Amino acid sequence: MYGQGMGYSDWMWGGAGFMHGPVGLFVMVLFWALIIGLVVKLYQFFFSSKSRQNGSSALDILKKRYASGEISKAEFDQMKKDIA
16 A cells, blocks of 8 residues: 555655656756845845935936036046046
């Protein structure tokens, strides 16, 4: 009545199950890569976008300073090279 092993029959744990072999390994790795990628994207969406909305990037600040006449063209070009 029972197959080999710890009393489990072959229909449950043995033979050619769905997740056995290299195909099962590929599906498992793909599944976890998608889950991890989704978590990373959600983190970036919720936390990175807030900091970009509230603050300005260094280049945006530099452009505003140049537009207001606070710095010259030469200073703007030099600072732009420094932050790039």
